[in-house]
Amino acid sequence: MEFRFNEEQQMIRDTAAAFLAEVSDSAAIRRAMATEQGYEDAVWARIVGDMYWQALHIPEQYGGLGLGYIELVALFEQMGRYLLCSPFLSTVAFATNALLVAANDEQKNTWLPQIASGELTGTLAYISPGGNNGPQAVQAVCEKTANGYTLNGTLRYVLDGHTAGLLIVAARTKNSSGEQGISLFAVPADTAGVTRNWLPTMDQTRKQAEIVLQNVALPSDALLGSEGAAWPQLQKVLQLAQIAVAAEQMGGAQQALDISVEYTKGRYQFNRPIASFQGIKHKAADMMVKAESARSAAYYAACVAQEALAVAAGGDGDTDLAAELPEAAAIAKAYCSDAFFFNAGSGIQMHGGVGFTWEYDIQLYFKRAKSTETLLGNAVWHREQLAKMLLD
């Protein structure tokens, strides 16, 4: 047992921090968030071309680097810390994980090398209007045809859905409900019948879209995993994504603390830095408790995810740890959601009046905290999942 980063992981983390501090400073975030696309082409080109992060946990046989989820979480932590505006989360945590979990070898060969090379971005579309969490959120309908499948329905809250090249779509057979009848499909965004509308968002650092599917005809090899029985696979993808988002939140919680403490050290009232008042210090200490506890929860979940992916790939993962995935993901997402919101909200208070302005960055963290809290189940929902495991 060794619950800390090894040298290589530490290096990945430090390199990411240095790179993101340069390409995702306040001005860069504000440039990217003002666009409909949601990211700067030059920054994304450097990420996929120089850093090769999009290929990090794709196995080498599909053109990736073959590293693990721990390294990936180290990246997400830093991206959350620097509020990177990019299609990284949607492509890597959603689309790539879906392909790793549900696709057969041929499908992996089709899609993963394109993602690894940086030419293709992707996302996951699974929630229909009125939906939120759990299998009931899936309401788009798939019908089997002579040559494949036809999809119909509307999907909302699709991260980067208006720019992604590959849509992983969850749909269900007509008249099915709950966990039954759900299937996953790989749908190129330019398929006939797919309409994509960008939705303006309160958190402008992450873009969302609505996708309308009208009689979208797909070949039979578009089906990922088992027909009508893909809920366990979708659930696993969502759990892996929850851990990625939790890591982002943890990085954001840390940065909200750091910039707020920095501000209070330089802000003088009553002839002393306000950071010397216990009223401020105790708030900061409580934020530190949240940030450090979030770190413990997110890193632990990362280790669990690493084993879960190894087991899923038929490798030599630790099956006991892998089995902890649902619990570890719920703990990480619930805790990190609350921690980020607490730290960002407290950060505004520590900034005083300027915390309420557009100019200071703490407001960006406050908005990101809320958008990530809602994404993939908020703390209340995840605690109820844990309660089911403990009490029912």
Next chain:
Amino acid sequence: MKLSFSPEDEQFRTEVATWMRENLCGEFEQIRFRGGPGDEHMFPEERKAWERKLAEGGWTAIGWPKEYGGRACSIEQQVIFHEEYARAGGPGRAGHIGEGLAGPTIVAFGTEEQKKRFLPGIVAGTEYWCQGYSEPSAGSDLANVKTRAEFDEATQQWRLNGQKVWTSNAHESQWCFVVARIDRESKGHHGLGFFLVKMDQPGITVRPIEQITGTSEFNEVFFDDAVCGADDLVGQPGEGWKVAMALLGFERGVSTLGQQTLFKNELAEIIRVAKDNGAAQDPDIRQRIAEAHMGLKIMRYSAMRMLSGGAGVGLQKEALIYKLHWASWHRNLGKLAMDVLGPESEIAAGAPYQLNRLQGMYLFARSDTIYGGTNQIQRNIAAERGLGMPKEPKIVIQ
């Protein structure tokens, strides 16, 4: 980063579990799951007998070096031991102050002579220790100790005068480590000494403090010309603060794992009650039980981070927040326990004031956020050392 245990460690786990199953039975059945926080006054003699039983099996001081009677277990094995100990319902350890605090301090700072003299009794479960830190005017301001230690040239012994307070299990202990002021002119953390004092002597009076629970595990200890051998000082005269602070570092180390396992048993009992009485169907209770479960898991992960960090435990950020996290968590757990019990939470186990285990825990947990550094002091420390925020200007009252 690797969370898995090696096959050798899993073998060790089986060994611990088997030993616990074969030994924590018969006369010891009655102390299973007993003697935790708020319940420490219960079964003192039985728990001491259990301590000797553990010693026979070689399960005391397992993290100490072999040359001092320990088992030289790795951190992983210590984690496993604590996990299996709790799973089996192992009682609150009567010897934890000796094993977790006094012993490691003597190992780190003591002379060879002191190691030979004091460590075997801790390992054997025959000598028990208590902690003489706090005083009536030295609570959060611990460096303000006024207990005096003077060296008597005639008898070649130290003579101690003063008072300690909040001394857990002083009435059950043979020895006390005492922080006392040697240099009369000194102030704050200068001029202190760290003394190993025999409890059974005319110069020491122990008076139990009746607590909010109606029970007494804390005491006042009065020193009236109490004596302490010339060689029973750890570190040099004047270095007492350094030793005393290092000891607090040990407190945040592996010994926290034993505490976590007790917490785990308490939470398990709350969950049992909730399932039995239907509270488990209440949406608010469900949220709070899940939250408690999360907090405990995260406590374990943070402890694993601290332990993986190696020697410099006290300096890491996760160590700075650890006490705040567990103390607040446990205080909340007490309230949760009462809310799960509902109206039954008011009904005591017996007259005149015999509380059941969860009631005792609920009341006792109010002390968690006070002793060992209040939450407020912990926040100051976290903010100043962890975040580099400036100290408050000192107000000098003439």
